[in-house]
Amino acid sequence: MTLPAQDAAVLSARWTEGVLLKRDVFSTVERGRFRTDSSSKQGEVDAVLRRLDQVPWWSFGLAYHLFSRERHALLLARDLKVGPELLWAGRRALVRSFIDGVALHLARPVGDAAYFRSAKLALRKLHRRGICHNDLAKEQNWLRGSDGHAYVTDFQLAVCFKKRNKLFRIAAYEDLRHLLKHKRTYAPEALTPKEHKILARKSAVARIWLMTGKRVYKAITRGIFNFTDREGGGRRLVNDAPLLREVMLRDKDVRDVAIVAFADRRTGVGLYAFAETSRNDIEDRLKAALAAANGPKPPEHLQAVAALPRDASGNVRAEILQLVAMNQVDLIPPLLTTDADRALMRDILDARKNLRDRFSF
Numbered sequence: 628m629t630l631p632a633q634d635a636a637v638l639s640a641r642w643t644e645g646v647l648l649k650r651d652v653f654s655t656v657e658r659g660r661f662r663t664d665s666s667s668k669q670g671e672v673d674a675v676l677r678r679l680d681q682v683p684w685w686s687f688g689l690a691y692h693l694f695s696r697e698r699h700a701l702l703l704a705r706d707l708k709v710g711p712e713l714l715w716a717g718r719r720a721l722v723r724s725f726i727d728g729v730a731l732h733l734a735r736p737v738g739d740a741a742y743f744r745s746a747k748l749a750l751r752k753l754h755r756r757g758i759c760h761n762d763l764a765k766e767q768n769w770l771r772g773s774d775g776h777a778y779v780t781d782f783q784l785a786v787c788f789k790k791r792n793k794l795f796r797i798a799a800y801e802d803l804r805h806l807l808k809h810k811r812t813y814a815p816e817a818l819t820p821k822e823h824k825i826l827a828r829k830s831a832v833a834r835i836w837l838m839t840g841k842r843v844y845k846a847i848t849r850g851i852f853n854f855t856d857r858e859g860g861g862r863r864l865v866n867d868a869p870l871l872r873e874v875m876l877r878d879k880d881v882r883d884v885a886i887v888a889f890a891d892r893r894t895g896v897g898l899y900a901f902a903e904t905s906r907n908d909i910e911d912r913l914k915a916a917l918a919a920a921n922g923p924k925p926p927e928h929l930q931a932v933a934a935l936p937r938d939a940s941g942n943v944r945a946e947i948l949q950l951v952a953m954n955q956v957d958l959i960p961p962l963l964t965t966d967a968d969r970a971l972m973r974d975i976l977d978a979r980k981n982l983r984d985r986f987s988f
Contacts, residue, residue: 628687630680634717641715642676642722646954647890652686653693653783654679658955661714661722673725674714693783697721700758700785707756709749710779726780728772729958731809733946736771740817743810746777750802753779757788759798763805773961797830804829861896864888867923868898874920875913880906885935885943886926889952889981897927899952899981903935928952928980934971947972951979 630638645659654677664670677697682690698721701713711723728734736742746769753760762768762784770778788795807822818826868886875884883903891897902913909931917925936944950959956976963969 628680628682628684630678630720631718634720637715637717638676638678638720642674643671647892648675648953648955649890650681650892650895652682653690655681658725663714672714673727674722675711675725676720676722678720680719691719694719694721696785697782700782700787703756703787704753704758704782707749707752709752709777710782726770726772726778728770728778729946729950729962731766731769731771731813733950733958733962734771735813735946737813738816739775740814742771742775742777743806743814743817745775746806746810747803749777749779750806754799754802757791757795758782759786759788759795760784760802761786761798763802764808766809769806769809800825800830861888863896863898863923870922871898871900871917871926874917874922875900875902878904878909878913878916880904880909881913883935883943885945885948887945887949887952889949891927894927897952897981899928899948900926900930901935901948901975902929902931903933904931905933907931907933930975930978930980932975932978936968936971936975951975952981954981 629635641662643660643662645657647655647657649656656675656677658673658675660671661674661676662671677694679687679690679694698713698716701711701721701723702716704710705713711726713721713723715722750760750763760768760779760782762781763779765781768779768781770780772778786798788798804825807818807826810818810822811826864886868888872884872886875881881902881904884900885903886898886900889897889899900913902909910929913929913931914925917929936947938944944962947959947962950956950962956979959972959976960969963972
């Protein structure tokens, strides 16, 4: 599958390739820079490109349908400032502005009632424009901007209504209910009595979907498309990573191991392993042990670290390590709150291994 000539010409002239964010059977998504004014270098802005030229033939029909829905929704929401701005759209590629922020499951806005007030306002603006997102159960579709406000992204399942009919009201209700589920996770004390009632009552459509359609959806996405985890690592992260971790932990000098997934231009999905150890000369030994184990394919990158980043409860902050693996290093500083954390991450970043997609944002 190739891009139409006009799309290819625009991207060749105005797009600067950066970091690969995601690649699946529906699209390739990458972060880079886009020249909004093709006649001036000064018009370059941080942006995100979605393109369909690398999807397999058998999924192209559905991929194009999802692409068209996103293009239409972004065009309709262009001036709302609650999500990415559509900068350019071709027949099989589109460029949207980059939002300086991180996904909800990375930001973890515990007790941040202001964030959820902002999220509710963003949702109200979308609904007033007739846009229902339809995929807000996923935390990665909610962003916490560097300004502390909520933003919505990934409009591939969005539906745009011309009238506020019954179907619109049901879809809008479910958008709100999914937002409140996230609020219940991170700021339950801020829920109002009315919001508790909404959480307790699914729409009839949602109940039917849970009993029927969702089972089919899971069978297709997990069985055919290998969508088995939130981070996009698929079966390698879910099935292979635990086995690889077990091999690495057999080494007496390894205290702990964390393995995360990242999008890779060569293999589609790569694994990046971080080994907590006092030995900085252990990497070759661990690679040899993984190769000799005759198990799953070893991680594409393996890095020895003096300590893994952890939260107050002692749990490894895999969300930060994933940003390291993805070269989204400019998104890490807002997630660090202490000087000790900053010093630890400085050492990890200085020695990081995935330099293929380095890009100066």
